[in-house]
Amino acid sequence: MSRTSAPPSSPATCPPTSARYRSEHQRDVVNRLKRIEGQVRALIEMVEAGRPCEDVAQQMSAARKAMDKAFFRMMACSVMESVAVADDQTLREVERSTRILEKYA
Template sequence: MVNRLKRIEGQVRALIEMVESGRPCEDVAQQMSAARKAMDKAFFRMMACSVMESVAVSDDETMREVERSTRILEKYA
């Protein structure tokens, strides 16, 4: 999770540099979209962790299903 957040932090720093250097709005918007998607993925990963802790089941099949659902959310949300 920390690595994901550090990547996002780098993306946001790059966005600031793009704006400060006067890059075209479309370029900035594209990078903003990428940063937002990365943040969404980090959010869904964190929520999956929360669900796993809440369920507190040692059943491997349940954990695999939670992971599968998380990957679907990350991909299509």
């Protein structure tokens, strides 16, 4: 199983209350979770095949990081919905902050 990163998610630039934003966001999170599901299945196969612990640990780390990113993506949606009534400048700052969290958290 190769360590690949998820494709870059589109920044939360759509109006946070729009149905389109929610639908795109939900699809993104579901796709991330499906990739994680595949990583976990591959991990099980690695353990059952007796692969070296370091190889398994590396892939576990990748799956854990992917889960963290899915979590932060989901939380970004929650934050964007919370500031839906904010002015444009505040909204841009929140979007910027959520992108930083998703990228580096």
